[in-house]
Amino acid sequence: MQDVTHDSSSSARRPPAELLRxxxxxxxxDPVTHVERVPARAGEPAPWPAWVPEELRAAFAGRGVVAPWxxxxxxxxxxxxxxxxxxxxxxxxxKSLAYQLPALAxxxxxxxxxxxxxxxxxxLAADQLRAVAGLELAGVRPACYDGDTPRAERExxxxxxxxxxxxxxxxxxxxxxxxxxxxxFLRRLAYVVIDECHTYRGVxxxxxxxxxxxxxxxxxxxxxxxxQALVGSRSTxxxxxxxxxxxDPAAAxxxxxxxxxxxxxxxxxxxxxxxxxxxxxxxxxxxxxxSAADLAPVRRSALRExxxxxxxSVVEGVRTLAFVRSRRGAEVVAxxxxxxxxxxxxxxxxxxxxxxxxxxxxxxRELERALLHGDLLGLASTSALELGVDLxxxxxxxxxxxxxxxxxxxxxxxRAGRSGEEALAVLVARDDPLDTYLVxxxxxxxxxPVEATVLDPANPYVLAPQLACAAFEAPLTPADxxxxxxxxxxxxxxxxxxxxxxxxxxGWYWRHRERPEVDLRGEDGAPVCVVEAATGRLLxxxxxxxxxxxxxxxxxxxxxxxxxxxxxxxxxxxCALVHAEEPDxxxxxxxxxxxxxxxxxxxxxxxxxxxxLGEVDVTSQVVSYQRRRIATGEVIDTRPLDLPARELRTxxxxxxxxxxxxxxxxxxxxDVPGGxxxxxxxAIGLLPLIxxxxxxxxxxxxxxxxxxxxxxxxxxxxxxxxxxxxxxRAYGTAAAWLRATRDAIAECGCESGCPSCxxxxxxxxxxxxxSKPDAVRVLDVVLGSLPAPAGTGDERGAARDRAHxxxxxxxxxxxxxxxxxxxxxxxxxxxxxxxx
Numbered sequence: 001m002q003d004v005t006h007d008s009s010s011s012a013r014r015p016p017a018e019l020l021r022x023x024x025x026x027x028x029x030d031p032v033t034h035v036e037r038v039p040a041r042a043g044e045p046a047p048w049p050a051w052v053p054e055e056l057r058a059a060f061a062g063r064g065v066v067a068p069w070x071x072x073x074x075x076x077x078x079x080x081x082x083x084x085x086x087x088x089x090x091x092x093x094x095k096s097l098a099y100q101l102p103a104l105a106x107x108x109x110x111x112x113x114x115x116x117x118x119x120x121x122x123x124l125a126a127d128q129l130r131a132v133a134g135l136e137l138a139g140v141r142p143a144c145y146d147g148d149t150p151r152a153e154r155e156x157x158x159x160x161x162x163x164x165x166x167x168x169x170x171x172x173x174x175x176x177x178x179x180x181x182x183x184x185f186l187r188r189l190a191y192v193v194i195d196e197c198h199t200y201r202g203v204x205x206x207x208x209x210x211x212x213x214x215x216x217x218x219x220x221x222x223x224x225x226x227x228q229a230l231v232g233s234r235s236t237x238x239x240x241x242x243x244x245x246x247x248d249p250a251a252a253x254x255x256x257x258x259x260x261x262x263x264x265x266x267x268x269x270x271x272x273x274x275x276x277x278x279x280x281x282x283x284x285x286x287x288x289x290x291s292a293a294d295l296a297p298v299r300r301s302a303l304r305e306x307x308x309x310x311x312x313s314v315v316e317g318v319r320t321l322a323f324v325r326s327r328r329g330a331e332v333v334a335x336x337x338x339x340x341x342x343x344x345x346x347x348x349x350x351x352x353x354x355x356x357x358x359x360x361x362x363x364x365r366e367l368e369r370a371l372l373h374g375d376l377l378g379l380a381s382t383s384a385l386e387l388g389v390d391l392x393x394x395x396x397x398x399x400x401x402x403x404x405x406x407x408x409x410x411x412x413x414x415r416a417g418r419s420g421e422e423a424l425a426v427l428v429a430r431d432d433p434l435d436t437y438l439v440x441x442x443x444x445x446x447x448x449p450v451e452a453t454v455l456d457p458a459n460p461y462v463l464a465p466q467l468a469c470a471a472f473e474a475p476l477t478p479a480d481x482x483x484x485x486x487x488x489x490x491x492x493x494x495x496x497x498x499x500x501x502x503x504x505x506x507g508w509y510w511r512h513r514e515r516p517e518v519d520l521r522g523e524d525g526a527p528v529c530v531v532e533a534a535t536g537r538l539l540x541x542x543x544x545x546x547x548x549x550x551x552x553x554x555x556x557x558x559x560x561x562x563x564x565x566x567x568x569x570x571x572x573x574x575c576a577l578v579h580a581e582e583p584d585x586x587x588x589x590x591x592x593x594x595x596x597x598x599x600x601x602x603x604x605x606x607x608x609x610x611x612x613l614g615e616v617d618v619t620s621q622v623v624s625y626q627r628r629r630i631a632t633g634e635v636i637d638t639r640p641l642d643l644p645a646r647e648l649r650t651x652x653x654x655x656x657x658x659x660x661x662x663x664x665x666x667x668x669x670x671d672v673p674g675g676x677x678x679x680x681x682x683a684i685g686l687l688p689l690i691x692x693x694x695x696x697x698x699x700x701x702x703x704x705x706x707x708x709x710x711x712x713x714x715x716x717x718x719x720x721x722x723x724x725x726x727x728x729r730a731y732g733t734a735a736a737w738l739r740a741t742r743d744a745i746a747e748c749g750c751e752s753g754c755p756s757c758x759x760x761x762x763x764x765x766x767x768x769x770x771s772k773p774d775a776v777r778v779l780d781v782v783l784g785s786l787p788a789p790a791g792t793g794d795e796r797g798a799a800r801d802r803a804h805x806x807x808x809x810x811x812x813x814x815x816x817x818x819x820x821x822x823x824x825x826x827x828x829x830x831x832x833x834x835x836x
Contacts, residue, residue: 043270091414205455210466247452307336331558608661651723675774
């Protein structure tokens with residue numbers, strides 16, 4: 001960051017184009033590869049619906065809402081008339097008014113009615129609580145009910161609050177198991193608001209879908225009241241959903257709720273223009289990159305570039321939010337920005353902070369308050385602030401690295417824009433093939449539809465545990481099975497067979513005293529507390545799945561700009577002891593991953609190709625960490641660690657090919673890893689077409705010679721313990737799935753591979769090696785050998801499908817069958833893993 005004169009007025013504004021010009025001018029080589037101009041749009045107001053009481057109109061007028069926009073009234077009218085509705089419009093389009101109008105009007109008209117609001121994050125619920133409480137409507141009594149709610153307040157909320165704000169986790173763990181205590185609230189429940197419903201995707205979304213069905217079941221049990229809609233033979237509150245723009249929001253909302261939902265998608269709110277820049281960090285000078293083994297030029301890291309851009313924006317008096325992919329990255333960006341600001345203007349660094357999960361409740365609330373009131377000019381955040389928290393006053397957004405989807409990209413970019421005024425968004429590319437491709441191919445980002453929200457309530461691995469939870473709450477009946485939908489009867493039968501349920505003439509009963517332990521989010525282990533050893537002060541928490549990487553002995557842990565070094569990690573007690581220290585080095589954990597075939601459920605012998613379905617163990621272990629100089633990135637040393645391996649027993653589908661078949665197809669031996677790797681990425685990307693999953697719910701691995709299959713192999717596995725049903729669907733429709741994969745690669749207009757075909761946003765190997773033409777050749781071999789899809793009358797696959805027993809396929813490679821202890825083997829070199 002260059003020294004400049006600081007404009008101390010937080011209200012000072014520079015037009016986005018001028019700010020971008022000044023930021024670009026500080027580089028000798030222009031880092032901007034493309035500037036996209038999103039034009040401003042005028043709003044289209046509409047009259048207040050006739051049923052909105054004057055008291056409510058006056059309250060909104062007091063908050064500056066003179067009249068609603070047309071899409072707000074359209075959604076509100078549908079909801080007030082008893083129709084389930086999803087409003088899927090852009091960021092800052094006023095979706096909250098669309099559900100607040102019918103909900104609050106009903107509460108004012110009916111003193112007994114209640115409303116339940118669900119948000120995916122506590123920050124969003126707290127923000128909505130501020131908004132509803134700020135209207136100061138008599139008798140509404142809004143309150144947050146979540147894990148941060150003091151015990152003393154919970155009873156009052158159950159008895160007296162009429163607008164309860166919570167999250168799906170608390171509904172699942174706290175409210176529904178204790179539904180008798182909530183009977184009065186549920187009996188009078190008029191509306192269920194589901195905010196940011198596009199975040200409920202994949203396995204998490206499938207779990208939430210059944211939590212909502214369990215909620216509908218309890219509402220029906222306690223009876224229908226005025227203001228509620230009657231759907232079929234069941235009473236249910238009216239569901240009002242808010243979503244970012246997404247593909248087919250009505251279908252996604254219908255899968256989530258199990259109800260017919262009408263979509264409102266035309267955004268009629270005013271929108272300020274957005275200047276969207278794609279920014280590629282410059283190459284480092286030769287001497288700065290001399291430590292690289294091959295002396296190749298190295299780009300400046302996206303974290304350092306984002307930190308400097310954040311500092312420069314704050315110096316210009318521009319309120320800026322930087323989105324960073326990881327918790328640690330957010331801390332690094334904030335710390336570097338503060339350091340640069342204090343060098344330019346002493347004390348200015350205090351106006352920059354980090355925000356992420358793992359902070360204590362009080363810290364999160366204070367940061368939110370400071371940002372809203374302008375005490376902070378810059379904030380480096382994880383995606384925790386991506387959702388609809390009201391960040392009025394932000395002028396610029398920095399996005400450090402591709403966030404994974406176009407939906408997230410536009411959600412994050414939409415955080416900027418003060419009351420419809422002009423805004424600046426900058427995507428800072430990381431130094432990897434995916435980000436490099438995107439900043440040089442803007443057509444892959446702009447003018448294309450966002451992704452659809454994908455979830456599958458019929459997933460048996462989700463459905464069975466959710467039915468167990470429902471049975472714990474009240475015995476299941478045949479009518480309940482209809483509510484839970486496709487596969488419910490089969491899932492109940494499996495629970496009976498497993499001894500979890502007992503069937504009686506009146507229904508199915510839960511057999512155990514304790515309730516089922518079901519984690520909606522599939523997080524790996526309990527949180528680990530971070531404690532300052534000298535004082536015993538709790539600094540924060542880290543989720544169990546990240547503790548091995550972030551809290552190993554010797555790790556540098558950042559918390560609000562203060563650096564700590566970890567003294568010890570006790571996984572059994574869930575505690576890491578740290579001491580304050582400011583080393584001139586950072587730490588980077590290194591892990592090894594392997595995949596072992598445990599057993600084969602079923603396989604198809606197709607000559608040179610084998611197609612398999614079975615259990616696998618995916619093993620990951622943090623084995624060492626590097627210490628690197630902060631200033632240069634130089635590796636000081638590598639230190640060993642003795643941490644337990646983490647093992648995921650899951651279900652995978654995989655195919656093998658004979659080396660001879662690849663050679664005949666024109667795949668050179670040196671190109672086999674790149675061809676398999678590219679085919680693996682594309683297959684994972686196309687699986688949602690077949691299995692109704694999310695890319696982040698599955699993983700993959702490819703290798704030119706796997707020790708268990710003794711052949712070139714591509715694995716695709718469910719990223720959830722015990723499997724989630726995705727690999728099974730892929731196996732059952734392999735020919736159709738891989739045909740779609742092959743066509744997607746071949747029809748893509750790029751020359752050597754891009755995110756639209758073979759590059760992956762979550763590749764553990766940095767999208768290297770990849771070979772697009774060889775991926776097509778690999779898949780041609782597979783498709784030319786596999787039998788026709790099931791149901792076409794071709795019995796070849798059925799004749800060769802053996803679920804048990806050792807065998808040898810036509811190319812002579814052993815078909816593994818392992819029962820019990822997994823093979824203690826590591827994946828061979830050349831393996832390319834995709835991990836999420």
